[in-house]
Amino acid sequence: MSALHLIRDGAVAELRLDNPGKLNALTIPMLEALDAHCAELERDPAIRAVIVTAEGDRAFCAGADINAWSDLPPADFARHWVRDGHRIFDRLARLSRPTVAAISGHAFGGGLELASACDIRVIAPAATLALPEAGVGIVPGWSGTQRLARLLPEPVLKEMALFGRRLSAERALALGFVAEIADDAPAAARAIAEKALGQSPRATEVAKYMIHGAVGEDSSAMIEALGSGMIAASADKAEGVAAFRAKRKPDFSGK
Structure with a gap:
């Protein structure tokens, strides 16, 4: 069973990462579940807004599980791991419903790219954002240098991708990357999502x-x-x- 669940609550759906023991690191089954859930949501007219959240408050998502990709041959790494992940995140980004990411803990690498695929983001005060890929000899592969380049100023993105610097919640708010800082990020995301229910x-x-x-x-x-x-x-x-x-x-x- 995948550690990424689809939960319906009235007209609001929640996509919840549920692997807190591994800091909600993304695995192939989790990516496949995200793909399937997005397809299901797109065809469900009863759902009016979607929240992406995670279990635990240590990490929203620490990125891709290194055990899932570290031993892949270079061609498979590029052809499948990167391209499939990119396609699945694009599917989330292009959902016709409004989407809100609730970042209760750190969002690194693929976790930050996942949050970036949502329309808006809410973050907990102690959470930080980072692109640590260069520290393990790789580069962002699921839109960290593409979609994020539209959401963050170029020098800030370079700080993160080239120098490994983390972005604090306060600075992310000042840059407009997150909509608000909230002690209870999932509750704040839910309140925002419910605003969409009053819109056409x-x-x-x-x-x-x-x-x-x-x-x-x-x-x-x-x-x-x-x-x-x-x-x-x-x-x-x-x-x-x-x-x-x-x-x-x-x-x-x-x-």
């Missing part, structure tokens, strides 16, 4: 697509999703489908 779900979905298109988060797919959603509501689409099924020439009205 279609409006928040489209607004998220528009913002992602502007910042380069899968811009081509976002543009086509927006265009397809608009055309799917048209009278011409209904007429085109009806004509195809009736094997006749469509009579488009432009409406």
Whole structure:
């Protein structure tokens, strides 16, 4: 059984890392569970917001479990571990529902990249953020040099990736990387997520697509999703489908 669970509570879903004994380090089964849960959430209209959280307060996630990747051949490391992880984190980032990360403990490496894939983040006062990959001879591989470059100033990202410096909760707040500092990060994340329940779900979905298109988060797919959603509501689409099924020439009205 994977140590990453999907928990539903009304219209809010929670993706919870549950491996506190290993500081919630990510394993292949956990990544596979995240992929499957995101696919399930995307198809569940009852879910209006998603929280990503973890058991324990020592670490939100210490990154990828070194035992899961350290012995992989170079080609498999690049082709599977990095690319599959990147694809799965992208799936979380591109969920149509608003997402909030509750960072109760340290978020390092892949754990920071996981939190970065959420729309906003809440952090506990003592939690820190880091990219320690260079200290074990590797580089960030799940968007730590890409998505994070859109969320943090370049010099700050270089401090973390090149020099191993940690980012405090206070500095992360000042930089706008987190929405707030809270003693109970999961409760604060829940309060924020519940705010989405009072918003139009279609409006928040489209607004998220528009913002992602502007910042380069899968811009081509976002543009086509927006265009397809608009055309799917048209009278011409209904007429085109009806004509195809009736094997006749469509009579488009432009409406």
